């Protein structure tokens with residue numbers, strides 16, 4: 001990554017810019033020892049769009065996401081958020097905060113990212129104070145809680161007093177608090193019961209419609225991809241093997257590996273031995 005980062009404005013909210021993609025990834029590479037975790041990965045997430053990255057364990061999904069968020073460095077390639085390069089490490093607190101405002105991440109287990117001693121309301125207040133000093137926080141906290149369907153009782157609760165679905169709603173509210181251009185959701189509903197999963201996915205769809213935030217969905221669950229993404233990228237061994245509109249890729253996959261992923265979803269008459277043999281043959 002060779003471009004210099006442009007100057008950043010601390011107070012600018014990361015709203016969508018018409019015509020400018022929320023995220024553009026070009027030629028991303030990351031190697032760990034002998035493993036090419038991410039190998040020449042390129043894709044574009046349009047402003048307000050939703051793109052899924054699917055693939056089996058170890059295919060490079062999370063490493064790609066971590067580079068986008070800035071938790072991992074790339075060996076090569078370019079990440080543009082709203083047309084601006086995120087290059088190298090952030091220089092200083094102002095740039096770190098500005099980058100955090102552009103891209104937020106929601107993890108599978110919100111327990112790991114929520115402070116067990118901090119109430120929901122206090123966690124949101126803390127985030128807002130950090131990013132938007134001097135603004136009307138009580139009103140904004142209420143707005144955020146409403147947006148994710150949490151009531152005032154939940155606002156006073158500690159993470160351990162909430163259900164898994166509620167905790168994930170808190171993590172989403174905290175991510176929304178900074179008005180990001182891109183929300184990266186890494187297996188964000190994988191740990192939830194199916195019915196709660198559906199509620200959170202519906203919530204995310206509503207939020208996208210209301211805010212125009214772009215979603216990057218990292219998941220191994222093709223049902224989730226079908227439900228909440230417009231475009232999908234299929235990764236294998238660090239490389240993109242197929243990409244396109246979600247319905248097209250899932251209904252008429254061109255790549256043998258994509259077909260195998262689809263066939264690997266258990267259903268009546270499913271033959272795991274045949275899938276395993278097909279996998280070995282690929």
Ligand SMILES: Nc1ncnc2c1ncn2[C@@H]1O[C@H](COP(=O)(O)OP(=O)(O)OP(=O)(O)O)[C@@H](O)[C@H]1O
Nearest residue numbers: 032035037055056057058059060061062063064220
């Ligand atoms: N910090 C690291 N050090 C060494 N190897 C790593 C590191 N992070 C990832 N890898 C390796 O890079 C490859 C891609 O891993 P990655 O976690 O990106 O895949 P994934 O598709 O997200 O898998 P999962 O769904 O299991 O999280 C794997 O072989 C993994 O072991």
